[in-house]
Amino acid sequence: MTRRLVWEVIEGSYPTDKIIIEVPPDDEILPERDFYDQLESKTGKETVEFAKQIIKDCETLDLYLFWNDASFTIRLPDPQGSDVKIPIFRVEKNGHVNLSFSGGAFKKVELSMDMAISSAADTAKLFKGIKPRPNRPWVWDKDSTLSELRKVYPQFMDRVKKYIDDITKEGEKSSR
Numbered sequence: 001m002t003r004r005l006v007w008e009v010i011e012g013s014y015p016t017d018k019i020i021i022e023v024p025p026d027d028e029i030l031p032e033r034d035f036y037d038q039l040e041s042k043t044g045k046e047t048v049e050f051a052k053q054i055i056k057d058c059e060t061l062d063l064y065l066f067w068n069d070a071s072f073t074i075r076l077p078d079p080q081g082s083d084v085k086i087p088i089f090r091v092e093k094n095g096h097v098n099l100s101f102s103g104g105a106f107k108k109v110e111l112s113m114d115m116a117i118s119s120a121a122d123t124a125k126l127f128k129g130i131k132p133r134p135n136r137p138w139v140w141d142k143d144s145t146l147s148e149l150r151k152v153y154p155q156f157m158d159r160v161k162k163y164i165d166d167i168t169k170e171g172e173k174s175s176r
Contacts, residue, residue, distance in 0.1 A: 038093040079171030096143040119163040
């Protein structure tokens with residue numbers, strides 16, 4: 001089984017180009033290795049192993065892994081079949097975790113923002129001191145850390161799976 005890795009070349013706040021490569025599952029490539037090295041220097045080996053577990057778990061859900069210089073983002077392919085990948089969450093090399101800004105992707109594929117807002121509210125409740133951002137309720141008002149996420153990881157992933165199911169069901173309805 002190969003892994004599909006995507007790097008986005010970003011200028012400003014919008015991706016302008018993508019590089020897609022397929023690699024064997026156990027091979028690390030330079031941006032990935034750099035990410036793990038930086039993450040380990042800030043958080044320790046145990047956190048790196050947890051980040052790798054997150055990636056494996058998301059790959060089993062057929063989610064896309066997008067790397068950039070400072071983070072990786074987990075994204076869902078548009079259930080309607082367009083080339084849009086809907087951001088779910090992001091892990092940064094400083095050990096922070098946040099919900100990716102899915103508002104633009106939802107608008108592009110014409111999905112209801114209610115699902116993203118509900119997911120942000122439900123996942124925020126898992127962490128102390130995090131709530132949906134007032135002016136962008138589909139994201140959190142501050143980051144979590146990987147160590148905080150580890151404590152609630154099963155519940156977080158259960159909610160991610162529900163979010164994916166909700167998006168998929170609505171996407172299927174829209175494509176009829």
